[in-house]
Amino acid sequence: MITFPNAKINLGLSVLNKRDDGFHNIESVFYPVQICDALEIKTIDESTCKLVLSGDAIQGNLESNLVFKAWKILHQKYDIPGVHCELLKKIPMGAGMGGGSADGSFMLKLLNSHFKLNLANAELEQLAGQLGSDCPFFIENKPAFVSGRGEHMERIDLDLSGYHLHVIHPNVHVGTAEAYGLLSPERRQQDLRVLPRTPIEEWQSTFHNDFEEVIATQFPAIAEAQKSLLNQGAIYAAMTGSGSxxxxxxxxxxALEEKEGWRYFEGRI
Incomplete structure (x- = not known):
């Protein structure tokens, strides 16, 4: 069986405060976009997950990969058989697009279907929460206002299907821990709950990503990429997640003017 885990973008992002557990409370609007990896599994006789990676290089060892962790969770809980798994990476890593999280969550859904576990989305979301803060979003994979660590979701009525999306990855990697270390959380500066009711032409002057200013200071290419998109006609341009x-x-x-060394992606919204 094969599936195609898709990326997400953040339409605005507020970092509210640091929690006692070391995480941060955030608010954001997550929106799925059709820039995708490919994930395929086959049942094997061995009681393990054999993971073959291709495409973009993935950092870390096998057991830290969320696809492997997803199999391990279901193997321990429901004693599912071993699988041979092939993952083709297209979503850029360290980009704030949720590529790794999508892979893990889509693996849960794929295994659920392949082995006919008949798990409801509510249980899949609970299991996805063990993989990472934004993993539960990719179970239903629909626009949502998110809060807490990113695991609390409220479905919203937002349809951008008539628009076009361009993504620039300006050849810099911003680690999540590094990004949060640069930020000094402040009181809420924006109300992202009203974003779905706000005309898109007003988003650029109304909603922002709290990480943008501090990250762009450290990595000027990010600010340059945002300016490039706006100069070429974007209605709204922003950094997604903690970058880059x-x-x-x-x-x-x-057709965007492309800069050497940057990567460009185009996808359906």
Whole structure:
């Protein structure tokens, strides 16, 4: 069986405070976009997950990969058989697009279907929460206002299907811990709950990513990429997550001027 884990973008991001458990409380709007990896599994006789990786290089060892961890969770809880798994990476790593989280959550859904476990989405979301803070989002994979560590979700009515998406990854890697270390959380500066009711033409002056200013100071290429998207007609351009990818939403399909060394992605919204 095969599936295609997709990325997400953050439409605004507020970092509210640091929690006692070391994580941060955030608020954001997560929106799924059709920039995808490919994930395929086959049952094997051995009681393990044999993971073959291709495409973009993935850091870390096998047991730290969320695809492997997803199999391990279901193997321990439901005694599912071993699988041979192939993962083709297209979503850039360390980009704030949730690629690793999507892979783990889609693996849970794929195993659920393949082995006919008949797990409801609510249970899959609970299991996905063991993989990472934003993993539960990818179970239903629909636009949501998120809070807490990113695990609390409220579905929202937001449809951007008539727009075009361009993403620039400006060849820099921003680690999540590094990004949070640069930030000094402040009181809420924006109300992202109203974003779905706000005309998209007003988003650029109304909503922002709290990480943008501090990250762009350390990595000027991120600010340059955002400016490039706006200069070429984006209605809204922002860094996603804790970086380093920057996306632009356009009314019409455009051919971007490309800069050497940067990576460019185009996907359906």
């Amino acid at each position: 990818a920057v996306f632009g939403i356009f009314k019409e399909k455009v």
